[in-house]
Amino acid sequence: MTSLDPVLDKDGVRLTVDDAVATVTLTNPAKRNAQSPALWRALTEAGRALPGTVRVVVLRGEGKSFSAGLDRQAFTPEGFDGEPSFLDMARGPEAELDATIAAYQEAFTWWRRNDLVSIATVQGHAIGAGFQLALACDLRIVAEDVQFAMRETSLGLVPDLTGTHPLVNLVGYARALEICATGRFVHAEEAERTGLANLVVPADQLDAAARDLAAALISAPRDAVVETKALLSGALSRTYEEQRTAERAAQGRRLRDLAGITD
DSSP states (O other): SSSSSOOOETTTTTEEEEETTTEEEEGGGGGTBBBHHHHHHHHHHHHHTTTTOEEEEEEEEESSSSSSOOOOGGGGGSOOOTSSOOHHHSSSHHHHHHHEEEEHHHHGGGGGOOOOOOEEEEEEEEEHHHHHHHHHHHEEEEEEEEEEEEOGGTOOOOSSSSOOOHHHHOOOOOHHHHHHHOOOOEEEHHHHHSOOOOOEGGGGHHHHHHHHHHHHTTTTTTHHHHHHHHHHHHHSSSHHHHHHHHHHHHHHHHHHHTOOOOO
């Protein structure tokens, strides 16, 4: 999947597309795929560049670690070249800071689009922003050596890259609070047991496991998968009766489509 000519290759992000399956790769293993505003913009651009044929997106990181989180250079007075430092942003108007963080979050939101199923393949460290990027995806395949951790609180910060919602949905409020407040590591066995991981495999089998899962996902009719994802993703915000109504409406659309009936 990664041998194709890249659609995008910049700032530590490479996007390749093979018909219905796209692969987004973090490409800075020398820095354990540490994240920066430039990388977040490239991830946002990758989401916007996906052709309409794509049904599954696989997210992976080169090297021994998926992503060690935010590059600590962000907290230095000089920050990144051509970027305002985080310290300078904190001194600016509150509305501008809010808008900047919202722009950063866009790199983490498109993975949950109803027309896509996203799979994170995670090995080694997935720390802070790395953990949140894995949580941004619908599904997670992890290596036996995976180490998830939410370290923002140890820096006096909070997780703000959309990771708190899926974390609470997956493991519950109490465990999510404990993971975030302590910053401890979550390893493969716990990740699978608590629902953070759909599957645990040896590190050298991550790509093969992702290919197998992607093939299974695209074997079903696209519209049925899209409708099912929308039903499940909205279930927690609906009452039981509201979910029953949503199921009936979705099934009605599918049956009319199969019968060739257009509204």
